[in-house]
Amino acid sequence: MSFQVMIEQLAGGLTKSISIFLLTLLFSLPLGLLVSFGRMSKNRIIRSAVWIFISILRGTPLMLQLLAVYFGPFYLFNLKIGGSWRFTAIIIAFSVNYSAYFAEIYRSGIESMPPGQYEAAKLLGYSRASTFMRIIFPQVVKRILPSVTNEVITLVKDTSLAFSLAYAEMFTIAKQIAAKETSFMPFIAAAVFYYIFNAVVAFGMERIEKSLDYYT
Amino acid sequence: MALLEMNHISKSFSDLEVIKDISLKVDEGEVLSIIGPSGSGKSTMLRCATMLETIDKGEIRYLGERVAWVEPDGTKVYPKGAQLRKVCSYFGLVFQNFNLFPHYSVLKNITDPMVHNQKRDRREAEKEARELLGRMGLADKADAYPCQLSGGQSQRVAIARALALNPKILFFDEPTSALDPELTGEVLKVIRSLADLHIAMVIVTHEMNFARGISDHVIFMDKGVVEVEGTPDEVFEAEHLRMQAFLGKLQH
Ligand SMILES: Nc1ncnc2c1ncn2[C@@H]1O[C@H](COP(=O)(O)OP(=O)(O)OP(=O)(O)O)[C@@H](O)[C@H]1O
Ligand SMILES: [Mg+2]
Numbered sequence: 001m002s003f004q005v006m007i008e009q010l011a012g013g014l015t016k017s018i019s020i021f022l023l024t025l026l027f028s029l030p031l032g033l034l035v036s037f038g039r040m041s042k043n044r045i046i047r048s049a050v051w052i053f054i055s056i057l058r059g060t061p062l063m064l065q066l067l068a069v070y071f072g073p074f075y076l077f078n079l080k081i082g083g084s085w086r087f088t089a090i091i092i093a094f095s096v097n098y099s100a101y102f103a104e105i106y107r108s109g110i111e112s113m114p115p116g117q118y119e120a121a122k123l124l125g126y127s128r129a130s131t132f133m134r135i136i137f138p139q140v141v142k143r144i145l146p147s148v149t150n151e152v153i154t155l156v157k158d159t160s161l162a163f164s165l166a167y168a169e170m171f172t173i174a175k176q177i178a179a180k181e182t183s184f185m186p187f188i189a190a191a192v193f194y195y196i197f198n199a200v201v202a203f204g205m206e207r208i209e210k211s212l213d214y215y216t
Numbered sequence: 217m218a219l220l221e222m223n224h225i226s227k228s229f230s231d232l233e234v235i236k237d238i239s240l241k242v243d244e245g246e247v248l249s250i251i252g253p254s255g256s257g258k259s260t261m262l263r264c265a266t267m268l269e270t271i272d273k274g275e276i277r278y279l280g281e282r283v284a285w286v287e288p289d290g291t292k293v294y295p296k297g298a299q300l301r302k303v304c305s306y307f308g309l310v311f312q313n314f315n316l317f318p319h320y321s322v323l324k325n326i327t328d329p330m331v332h333n334q335k336r337d338r339r340e341a342e343k344e345a346r347e348l349l350g351r352m353g354l355a356d357k358a359d360a361y362p363c364q365l366s367g368g369q370s371q372r373v374a375i376a377r378a379l380a381l382n383p384k385i386l387f388f389d390e391p392t393s394a395l396d397p398e399l400t401g402e403v404l405k406v407i408r409s410l411a412d413l414h415i416a417m418v419i420v421t422h423e424m425n426f427a428r429g430i431s432d433h434v435i436f437m438d439k440g441v442v443e444v445e446g447t448p449d450e451v452f453e454a455e456h457l458r459m460q461a462f463l464g465k466l467q468h
Contacts, residue, residue, distance in 0.1 A: 120315035125333035216363045
């Protein structure tokens with residue numbers, strides 16, 4: 001196999017890695033906020049249930065969660081699996097897993113807000129919903145951005161875990177080519193691709209952080 | 217009819233009774249100062265008046281209307297949602313530490329509540345906010361962010377933000393005690409100018425000369441009880457042991 005073919009195949013895998021990455025962020029960022037509300041709920045039952053949910057997701061390997069989501073319907077309900085379910089299962093497992101991490105980040109950000117901001121907003125006539133949307137959340141975003149950046153960068157590398165379901169993202173492809181060609185080259189090329197992917201993401205996050213530098 | 221009436225208010229934090237059966241009244245255009253040693257319950261009284269704390273006994277009336285009270289069986293009755301926002305529109309509160317919104321410019325700190333909560337026209341709101349800033353001596357700070365302001369400037373923005381919503385009564389909780397002495401004067405001057413406009417105010421302060429000069433009525437509180445009250449002269453001349461001790465301490 002020529003070098004060029006290998007790069008082309010890896011690049012095809014890379015676009016799949018990128019779709020996992022983008023879709024996971026798309027779903028896990030809002031879901032994480034919802035989970036953080038549950039985690040801070042006044043209702044003890046909801047709060048404890050969400051705490052258990054988070055601790056399981058953070059306390060077990062993501063690879064196991066991928067397998068559980070993918071094979072779950074078969075073992076639990078004897079449903080046939082395969083086809084497009086593979087990709088759906090990957091997105092569900094990644095999104096739910098990352099929502100647990102994001103939830104804790106949101107929570108720490110929300111809890112770090114000084115009560116005076118809520119009090120001032122209340123007396124200036126903001127409803128509870130607008131207080132959160134207009135006053136609290138924008139400031140929380142700024143506070144948590146460094147932690148979010150960490151998770152996002154981890155996610156770039158975590159997309160390679162989809163190989164455990166033999167999904168044709170970049171790492172899976174690198175492994176296949178390496179086995180077929182008995183060469184280490186595909187791994188090195190994949191490493192370079194991951195590195196560039198990460199650099200782009202890190203650059204983007206830095207830009208976002210900079211754009212919020214106008215206040216402290 | 218009194219703008220604000222607080223009748224037989226009591227308030228405890230767990231076992232600690234911080235307010236013990238206090239009543240007070242503020243009429244249209246009247247300035248009331250509350251003085252007293254640290255921990256006497258002055259802030260708590262303001263926080264009860266502004267619905268930031270719930271009372272354990274008594275009732276609160278604005279414009280004669282009972283807005284919050286405690287039933288004989290101990291049930292607290294408090295407004296919620298739109299009703300709460302209506303009650304909050306009667307008053308403004310200026311905090312010791314300003315509580316400006318750091319992510320909004322000075323102008324937006326003032327206009328956002330006007331536009332978003334009072335549904336006023338944005339352009340009109342901005343015009344009015346700029347006028348207010350001018351009166352506060354901050355015309356050139358409209359586009360600054362709170363982190364770029366001195367304490368005295370921040371506090372004047374906070375006053376402008378409260379005033380912009382046309383409250384019937386303004387509460388101040390030690391508006392100058394987070395400020396360097398040289399910045400205190402500019403804030404006190406602004407508050408004095410409001411008194412000249414006959415805006416009703418309740419001011420908690422440790423600035424005794426200021427309180428004496430500006431107030432129609434003064435309350436000296438200690439340990440959750442009103443110990444002395446009356447006109448500034450009556451209160452500051454009163455031969456009340458603990459109050460004279462308190463005033464004496466402040467002078468050294
Ligand atoms: N949220 C709270 N929980 C428990 N105790 C509180 C709370 N707020 C105030 N207290 C207590 O209530 C008492 C009165 O406090 P308050 O802040 O009203 O005093 P103050 O007269 O404003 O004092 P200062 O001049 O220091 O501001 C104090 O003993 C304080 O510790
Ligand atoms: Mg106080």
